[in-house]
Amino acid sequence: MTTSQNELKRPHSPSYDLTGKRVVVVGGKTGIGLGMAQAAHAAGASVTVASRRSPSVANHPELAPFEQLVLDIGDEDAVRATFGAIGRLDHLLVAAGPTDGSWGAFMDEDMRGVRSYADSKFLGSWACARYAAPKLSSEGSITFLTGGIAARPKIGMTAVTSTFAAVEALARSLALELGPIRVNAIRPGFIDTDLWNFLSPTDAADVRERVRDNFPARRIGYPADVGHAAVFLMTNPYVTGTVLEVSGGETLVDWQF
Numbered sequence: 326m327t328t329s330q331n332e333l334k335r336p337h338s339p340s341y342d343l344t345g346k347r348v349v350v351v352g353g354k355t356g357i358g359l360g361m362a363q364a365a366h367a368a369g370a371s372v373t374v375a376s377r378r379s380p381s382v383a384n385h386p387e388l389a390p391f392e393q394l395v396l397d398i399g400d401e402d403a404v405r406a407t408f409g410a411i412g413r414l415d416h417l418l419v420a421a422g423p424t425d426g427s428w429g430a431f432m433d434e435d436m437r438g439v440r441s442y443a444d445s446k447f448l449g450s451w452a453c454a455r456y457a458a459p460k461l462s463s464e465g466s467i468t469f470l471t472g473g474i475a476a477r478p479k480i481g482m483t484a485v486t487s488t489f490a491a492v493e494a495l496a497r498s499l500a501l502e503l504g505p506i507r508v509n510a511i512r513p514g515f516i517d518t519d520l521w522n523f524l525s526p527t528d529a530a531d532v533r534e535r536v537r538d539n540f541p542a543r544r545i546g547y548p549a550d551v552g553h554a555a556v557f558l559m560t561n562p563y564v565t566g567t568v569l570e571v572s573g574g575e576t577l578v579d580w581q582f
């Protein structure tokens with residue numbers, strides 16, 4: 326047996342270290358994306374966060390560790406130019422997505438909301454992967470973000486369910502086409518972010534209580550829970566083409582939001 330074969334057979338200890346790695350988190354200035362950016366930074370990476378807004382660090386000190394870029398993933402030319410300017414990177418995380426609920430019900434005659442939602446979440450994720458891929462290290466990875474609704478549809482949420490499922494299929498397909506670059510998706514459940522700010526304080530408290538009563542993990546999820554999973558997917562060299570659910574067991578129980 327040659328040295329390199331011996332080397333491959335030798336069990337190596339797991340590492341969650343991203344020291345010296347460059348990570349780009351699209352949609353990384355708030356919510357789940359920020360949780361991913363903070364986890365990557367804590368693991369040693371230098372992290373760039375990109376999205377449409379450009380919050381000042383004075384008002385948002387949580388963004389101080391990161392390089393900030395302005396990017397609308399719905400604008401393909403801007404995505405191309407941004408990754409052209411970024412240059413080499415090790416890992417891409419795409420957390421961005423519309424959260425304003427403007428997609429509409431299936432029987433609506435006006436499909437503009439659906440087109441706009443799928444255009445931003447699905448084609449935006451596609452564009453980020455397309456223009457980042459030539460810049461990615463061969464040991465690098467791409468991670469998309471979907472949601473538990475991809476596995477358990479809810480009435481009135483067909484656009485979100487279908488779009489998330491398409492993003493998960495994109496991850497599997499790109500794992501084949503871009504290998505050895507690894508491509509995965511994280512499917513979060515109910516995560517405590519500004520997305521839920523439309524709820525009144527009473528309704529929010531009610532949802533939290535029902536989550537505690539019903540979810541196997543007995544609590545709502547936090548962006549840091551998803552960040553932890555993102556670090557795993559970036560550092561494990563043999564996981565690709567998979568969907569990692571981080572939902573506290575939400576999809577196992579009969580629970581209606």
Ligand SMILES: NC(=O)c1ccc[n+]([C@@H]2O[C@H](COP(=O)([O-])OP(=O)(O)OC[C@H]3O[C@@H](n4cnc5c(N)ncnc54)[C@H](OP(=O)(O)O)[C@@H]3O)[C@@H](O)[C@H]2O)c1
Nearest residue numbers: 352355356357376377378397398421422472515516518520
């Ligand atoms: N929170 C949950 O319980 C949950 C559960 C399942 C799935 N998800 C999904 O997870 C993703 C993140 O949600 P979140 O809860 O973290 O909410 P959030 O804090 O509102 O995050 C959405 C992020 O996406 C960015 N974004 C939106 N449109 C963009 C665009 N066209 N180009 C670039 N960036 C864009 C926003 O930044 P800018 O406004 O600065 O562009 C924002 O940082 C969403 O796709 C959401 O549907 C969330």
